[in-house]
Each structure stands twice: as structure tokens, then as C-alpha cells.
Amino acid sequence: MIRVLLADDEAMIRTGVRALLATDAELDVVAEASDGRAAVDLALAHRPDVALLDIRMPRLDGLDAAEEILRDAPSVGVAMLTTFGEDEYIARALRVGALGFLLKSGDPRELLAGVHAVAAGGAYLSPSIAHRVIAHARHGFARGADAHAKVGGLTEREREVLGLLAAGLSNAQIARRLHLVEGTVKGHVSAILVRLGAANRVQAAIIAHEAGVSGGQHG
Template sequence: MIRLLLADDEAMIRAGIRAILASDPELDVVAEAADGREAVDLAISHHPDVALLDIRMPRLDGLAAAAEIGRAAPEVAVVMLTTFGEDDYIAKALDVGASGFLLKSGDPRELIAGVHAVADGAAYLSPKVARRVITQFAGGRMARGAAARDRIGGLTEREREVLALVGAGLSNAEIARRLHIVEGTVKAYVSAILTRLDVRNRVQAAIVAHEAGLVA
């Protein structure tokens, strides 16, 4: 069972999202918040697997709440859920350590797929957001590619293999099956990779993998 925290300042929106999540018997909303400060407090007290946060909320916006959750409860994976898809929101969400970014206007199946992916240790961007990220990072690719190759220079051959699979969007369980190792070992590799690359989450690591040419 995947335990969820849902935070949105609009009660009707929360009810709609909760109804979508309830269609999957493996998902359980264990706490709801109407503002960002409450979301942080509930993340600390309830320890959900995934926190779904709206970006624009009173008292503390979703981006600030995500940053605080990352510091106070780093085991909680954060997914930003919003009607806004501007590039600056996407960039800020990735900077504060969000593992997913979904648009409320997207297919409900994306929401369920995203929650499962993030809970399984992967990253998830809605297709529209993924296109924006790819476009944004397309410019200046050669310079960033050289920098990224320098960054991965200190990784072992196995760490590069794991990083390439993270870049391809595979979860820890999928990487374990692909490399014929246990999932706990994959988690240890991913943690080491994030530290060596000085990145906050799998999304940022995946970007490095793509820029370094590890992913076709």
C-alpha cells in the first residue's frame, strides 16, 4: 500500500484528486492539508510515501513546502501537482528536490502512474512537462555535455551503468532486475551517485546522464 499526503487549498480539487486516487486499491490518502505549512507538519507526523503538493497555496507555497519536507522528512517523495506548467515552476520544482511534476489538466492515469513511479524510487514528469524540460536543455547541449562528462568521470563503471538506467527512467526494482542485483544494492548505488554528482534527486541525476551521453 502506498501512503499519500494530499495538499491543495481548494477543497473541491482535493476531493477530485482523492476520487481519482481511490480508483487504485494500492493507494491510500492518509492525510490532507489545505496549505503548505500544514503539509509540512503532516509529512513529518504521518511519514507518507509520497506527498502530492499544489504549487500555489497559502501560508507556504508548494515549492517552499517541498524544500522543507526534503530537509525534515527526506524519505518522503514529493510530486508537484499544478495547473501551471510554466518553465520557471518546473525548474524551481526540480531545484527543490521534487521527484515528479504533474499537470492537473493531464490524464488521470498520469496521476496514478506518477504516484506509483515515484513511490518505487523513480522520477516522473507528465509528457507535456517532459517536452518542456527536453526543449529547455536542448540549447547549449555541447557545453553542458562536456561538463556532465567531467562530472561522471569519478564514477565507477557500475555506477555509470546504474546512472544510465536512472536516466532511462527505470525504477530501483527495474534496475535490480536488469543488472541481476538486489534492490537494496541499487539504492546504495543511487545514493552514492547523487552524492558524487552533488545533485538532489533522480531527476537531476537523469539530466546529467542525458547530457553526458549515457542515455541514447
């Protein structure tokens, strides 16, 4: 069972999201918060698998809440669920280490897929904003960097792992796909992040897309 913390200051939104999550038998909303400070407190108390956070909330916004949660409870996977897909929000979410960025206006199936991906240690970005994330990468942390050159410095196995990571697979899923033990995959991912100069899996995935790497293939 995937344990979810849901935080949104609008009761109607919380009700709707909770109802959607309830359609998946593997998801269980263990706590709800109407502001960012309560979200942090509940995340530390319940240690959910996924904290699903709105960005604009009273007392503490969702991005500040995400930063505190990831600092004090790094095992919690954080996904932002928001109406706003502005570049500054996307950039900050990536900087603090959120693994998911989902739009409330997106396909409901995206929300379910995103929660599952983040719970498994993977990353998920709403397809409708993926191009904006890549645009941010060009002008943000990857500005002036040659993604092809960075990826070219990886071993063939690391490129395979990077491609699957970029597709949103978790370490366990990559291990099964490549017939490796999970610890080996974890080692490859750590090496990839260092070689690419990426702070987290989402940044590595963006660099992979910039370099044309997907599904374990190097373009």
C-alpha cells in the same frame, strides 16, 4: 499500500484527485491539506510515502512546503501537482528535491504512474513538460556542462544504472533488472550523482537524456 498526502487549496480539485487515486487499490490518501503550512504539519505527523502538493497555496506555497518536508522528513517522496508548468517552477522543484512534477491537465494515468514511481524512490515527469525540463537543464544547472563528457566518465555498469534511473525505475527495480542486490545499486546511484554533479535523481535523469542515455544504453 502506498500512503499519500494530498494538498491543494481547491476543495473540488482535492475531491477529483482523491477520487482518481481511489481507483487504484494500492493507493490510500491518509491526509489532506488546503494550505502549505498544514501540508508540512501533516507530512511530519503521518510520514506518508508520497506528498502530492499543489504549487500555489495560501500560508505557504507548495514549493516552500516541499523544501520543509524534504528537510525534516527526507523519507517522504514529494511530487508537485500543478496547473502551471512554467520553467521557474520546474527549476525550483528540482532544486528542492521533488521527484515528481505532474500537470493537472495531463492524462489521469500519468498521475497514478507518477505516484507509484515516486513511492518506489524513482522519478516521474509529465511527458508533456519533459522538453521544458530539458530546456531548463541547458540553461540552469547543466548550463555549459558537457553531458556526454560527464557520462563518458562513468563505468559501463554505472551507465546501465543511469539509463534505468532515467527511465524512472527505483533502486529495487534496477536491482531486479540487472540481477544485483539493492545495496549495490544504491552505491552505484550515489557514485553516479557525484560523478555527474547532480543533486538528485531527477537532475541525473536530465543529464542522461541530454547525453542520449536511456534504458541502460549509452548513446
